[in-house]
Amino acid sequence: MKGFVLTDRERAVVAYQAIGLSITRIAFLVGRSRETVRDHLERARIKAGASNAAHLIHAVYRFQALPLPDPEPRTFPVTVEQQRGLELVAQGCTGRGAAQRLDISHGQFEAEIRRLRTLMKANSRAHMVSRGWALRLLE
Incomplete structure (x- = not known):
């Protein structure tokens, strides 16, 4: 998983996925087809050695391929x-x-x-x- 580099387009679609946007919404925002967005996400996932989308998001933050989200206070308990x-x-x-x-x-x-x-x-x-x-x- 270590040592991967994302293209600007891959970085953009992964960042949008990280904030919870759908493939359709991401495609609209980047001006590409849903299939192209899926391709960018798949290439990013392969580069990161990630098994799925959640794993990809974890990898891009862990290995600083995307800036970490701003810290937020937790207002609920977690078991x-x-x-x-x-x-x-x-x-x-x-x-x-x-x-x-x-x-x-x-x-x-x-x-x-x-x-x-x-x-x-x-x-x-x-x-x-x-x-x-x-x-x-x-x-």
């Missing part, structure tokens, strides 16, 4: 299970894989992540990872 779940999502684990690592059912894991996404006001897992950086829940 140990939610914190660990967020870390596993950021590392690219699937729901089933994360549930297995936490020794809980897939349904329990998804319920915890859904609650955390709601608390964090995140539109997707990728957005949740970005919010996790802003709230200093990830590093």
Whole structure:
């Protein structure tokens, strides 16, 4: 994952994904087709060695391919299970894989992540990872 460089276009679409925008909205903002935006995201994901969009967002912040989001105060408690779940999502684990690592059912894991996404006001897992950086829940 270390040592990757994104093009300006890849950086732009990844930054938009990090703030929770849809592919359609990103395509509109950058003046490209949805397919082209998907291609840029896929190339960025491959360069970062990331397994999915959430993992990509974590990688671009961790390896400074994008500036970190501005810190925000956290106004809600986060359980140990939610914190660990967020870390596993950021590392690219699937729901089933994360549930297995936490020794809980897939349904329990998804319920915890859904609650955390709601608390964090995140539109997707990728957005949740970005919010996790802003709230200093990830590093």
